[in-house]
Amino acid sequence: MVRIAISSDNHLDVNQVDPGAALTMQADYLHAHGVGYYFFGGDLFNDFTRTRQYMADLRDRLAGTTRVYYVAGNHDLLQHAPYDLVEGLTAPGYLHNRYVDLPGTAWRVVGNNGWYDYSFSAYRDDPMAVQQWKRVYWLDSEVDQPGGDQDRMATVLDQVRSQLTAAKRAGRRVLFLTHFAPRHDLLSPRPSAVTTARRERFYQMINAMMGSDRLGALLEAAGNVDTVFYGHLHGNHPPVTRSGVTYLNQAVGVFNKRINEWQAPTFAAQWQTRLRILDL
Numbered sequence: 001m002v003r004i005a006i007s008s009d010n011h012l013d014v015n016q017v018d019p020g021a022a023l024t025m026q027a028d029y030l031h032a033h034g035v036g037y038y039f040f041g042g043d044l045f046n047d048f049t050r051t052r053q054y055m056a057d058l059r060d061r062l063a064g065t066t067r068v069y070y071v072a073g074n075h076d077l078l079q080h081a082p083y084d085l086v087e088g089l090t091a092p093g094y095l096h097n098r099y100v101d102l103p104g105t106a107w108r109v110v111g112n113n114g115w116y117d118y119s120f121s122a123y124r125d126d127p128m129a130v131q132q133w134k135r136v137y138w139l140d141s142e143v144d145q146p147g148g149d150q151d152r153m154a155t156v157l158d159q160v161r162s163q164l165t166a167a168k169r170a171g172r173r174v175l176f177l178t179h180f181a182p183r184h185d186l187l188s189p190r191p192s193a194v195t196t197a198r199r200e201r202f203y204q205m206i207n208a209m210m211g212s213d214r215l216g217a218l219l220e221a222a223g224n225v226d227t228v229f230y231g232h233l234h235g236n237h238p239p240v241t242r243s244g245v246t247y248l249n250q251a252v253g254v255f256n257k258r259i260n261e262w263q264a265p266t267f268a269a270q271w272q273t274r275l276r277i278l279d280l
Contacts, residue, residue, distance in 0.1 A: 001280065002037065002103065004037040004039060005275055006041065006229045008043060008232075009073065009231045012045060013050075016256070022267065023054065033277065037066065037109075038069070041071060041178065041179050042113065043074070044073075046076070046079060048081035048086070052089075055070050069095045069111065070095060070111075071095050071179055072179065073179040073231060095177060097159045098111055099111065099163060099166075107173055107175055108167045108175070109175045109176075110163045110174050110175070111176075112159055114180040114211070115152045116210060116212055118149070120210050120211060121204045123204055123208055127150060134209065160219070164218075167224055168222070168224050173224055174222070176219060176229070179231050180210065183213060186211075188237070219245055221243075226245065228248065230247060230248070230249055231250065234251050235253060
């Protein structure tokens with residue numbers, strides 16, 4: 001048996017959590033609960049350098065007991081994240097477009113940062129309108145990439161297709177780790193406050209940046225994917241199963257003066273509550 005744990009969207013800087021205290025708490029908890037593998041689904045800091053350093057430090061702290069792996073979310077890519085580095089980094093634990101086989105099992109964990117292609121939005125067929133809105137209102141406009149969002153998502157799909165094919169050839173069942181949502185069914189219910197044309201436009205534009213139905217379709221068609229761990233969507237998102245694939249969300253979310261997405265009073269309690277532990 002292998003025990004794994006999964007978390008995402010800790011947002012330590014946005015939540016004004018002391019990184020040293022968070023690292024100690026997480027390391028102690030994972031060790032006390034006998035977790036062999038810890039997987040993080042992105043959005044730790046608004047800075048890729050800080051995210052990489054934290055994960056390296058956590059990996060060092062847990063050396064010999066828990067192996068640590070992660071993918072990057074859009075927040076991680078806001079600073080110090082040139083596209084070529086994000087795509088080509090081979091640092092220990094960075095799981096984008098890579099995999100790890102869990103010993104003594106038939107499981108392979110495949111990781112990919114993911115991205116979005118506007119397919120969750122009523123503006124899916126008007127990419128220019130989404131791109132113009134994004135440049136004005138959305139923080140991801142700061143993320144480095146050589147082409148557009150459609151190009152980046154096409155690369156993601158090619159990478160995932162290759163990884164799933166390789167896993168099938170190796171006779172491996174797949175657990176898939178990503179940041180963005182792979183199905184629009186996973187979105188929260190439509191907010192009751194969306195009552196005007198302007199609010200409807202904002203709602204649809206935000207949905208455009210939440211994920212890609214094409215990724216979900218690919219994962220469901222592969223035949224060897226069992227479970228998908230995703231983040232990006234904060235709040236409570238119950239498990240959804242489609243075509244034999246179960247989608248699980250374990251985002252911690254944000255707590256500040258304007259927003260409270262937590263179900264617990266402290267970061268430690270929220271992280272522990274949202275942490276998903278599975279025995280395989």
